[in-house]
Amino acid sequence: MSLESVFSKAVTKYRYPDIMKSEVRSVVQHYPGLKPTFTEYVFNDGKTMELICLKGVIPVTYKENQYNIPVEIYVQDAHPYATPIAYVKPTQDMCIKPSRNVNENGLVFLPYLHEWKPNQSDLLGLVQVMCVVFGDCSPVYTRRRPQANTPVNNTRPAYPPPAGYYGGAPQPPYPVYTGTSNPSPGYPAAPAGGYYPTGATSSPSAMPPYPPISQIPSYPSQHPPVNRTGTISEEHIRASLISGVEDKVRRRYEEKMMQYKAEIEVLQRTETDLQKGKRQLEEMCTRLRNEQNELDRTKVLLQEKKTELNTAVAKLAAQGEMDIEEAVTPTAPLYNQIFNLYAEENAIQDAIYYLGEALRCDAIDLEVFLKQIRELSRKQFFLSALLHKCRRTAGLAA
Structure with a gap:
């Protein structure tokens, strides 16, 4: 279904259709993997409503590999004065990894949604924040499949397969969930009738938090060779630690760069809007100054005419009564x-x-x-x- 056909069906359902169409076009332009559809959404109280849904995948960089995370974003009828509803929709080979950002049903909880502001927040910013947050903590993992017993060489750790590329080559496998995270309180719940619809059955308060950095497994990009005697020298340990630290710093640097890039894009759009408003205000001020100057000139002219009239009246009053026959x-x-x-x-x-x-x-x-x-x-x-x-x-x- 084309974008215009979706808009033609949904335009009568939305209170602010122009804003909705502008933001949906911007998301589709920046993220081609998301396609808009017009579908029915069921709220927790049984109420149903036809809403525009951005359905598809978003590119997420997790541990130096790029994955396509399937998501669905429902745009409510009062957008942008109603918070969007975002879900992670895993495929048959995936499972949801509950965290403070995603509950067991796939409902997404983010500070960006919790602090949604109609005049500052938009759909493109939401997708960008989801890419950054999911890159820090993956919301899905690959299902474990039974494998035949094969001899394992315990002298060397198993590393992930080589990183693929976004396009023709297959993606790397999704991370496997180990189930070792502990539950901790998530983001506070929104007020009644507020930000999040009550479509999910589980509460975000039971979601586990982000694991500390020390718990994230890191794989050194280079491993020192083991000598023939089977012992590891201090040089080997030092090189391994340096490589591990460099790898971890590189990952954190890329995550921060993505986050700052998304924030910079939002700030650039805000700057563009402010510059446009500045030009409009300058034009209004110039027009008001011209009108004020014109009024000042008219005021001076009226005062001169008033002075002339007062002088003529005083002159006529000083002459006394005039004979009509002698007036001309x-x-x-x-x-x-x-x-x-x-x-x-x-x-x-x-x-x-x-x-x-x-x-x-x-x-x-x-x-x-x-x-x-x-x-x-x-x-x-x-x-x-x-x-x-x-x-x-x-x-x-x-």
């Missing part, structure tokens, strides 16, 4: 004639309007109305013709 004084007799003609024409227009209102209210009869209208219209016509001639003589628009 033309500069030439022709302009005075134009002003009087225009005023008289508008007065006739007002008189015609009020005669019409009087006729409508039956204040005058029709004969009087028609007589007055004829006289006023004739007078208005001559005034308009004379006004047009004066304006043309004065060089004004007709």
Whole structure:
């Protein structure tokens, strides 16, 4: 099933589909061994829900060998505000090795899940942490198979087979569980309705802790040859100890490098988001500064206009009452004639309007109305013709 077909089925089931699709695409891009499916998940209380499941294998480096650990990661419908559910799903040739990180049913317990934060945690970070943690303590081991009795040379220890490579050549066998770890308390349980669903029947409180470093078997990369007399000299012991220490330091160095690499990738994504937010804030600040400058300029202009108005009002108040007839004084007799003609024409227009209102209210009869209208219209016509001639003589628009 393709990725888009899975999204098309699941998009209506999720509250935040855009975030879910973005994180699932990122996981599939970085870990091709994980394939998304849309399947049904049964919770401990019997409730069932169709969820997206990232099913497949993740590459884990354990004791300088690379293994493919089968896992299933269920993405809840309220993701990223609900913690994902992770399981280790062993094949027929594997068994689950219970620890403080994985219980007997394969349910994964990690501090990354227990301290899940919607705005900081994501699916890619979860897979990376699982790779690092499983590289420190393998969650599965190979089933023991009966073998024919063969003579064993007790003079030399048995070493693991040569390390294969990730691809065409077969993988090295999974580590064999010895069952010598002691149970100890694991991570604290999440609050009700919190991080972990109650789909598993066993509690993480019964899981054994990580074995101390001194209990992890280490195989020296080089072994000093035994002399013909059967005795081991101090030089042989010293070379063996140095080789063992170098091998152990190398393994711890690789584990720390993987862990720090995963943390650096998370920090780089966070830095990218912060840089993007910084640019957006800078653009907003620039826009606000421009708007503030525009408002300051408008404020200064309004204050100037207000000052001019106050000055004009004070000047008019100091002049006292003004005669309306003397308010407009033309500069030439022709302009005075134009002003009087225009005023008289508008007065006739007002008189015609009020005669019409009087006729409508039956204040005058029709004969009087028609007589007055004829006289006023004739007078208005001559005034308009004379006004047009004066304006043309004065060089004004007709």
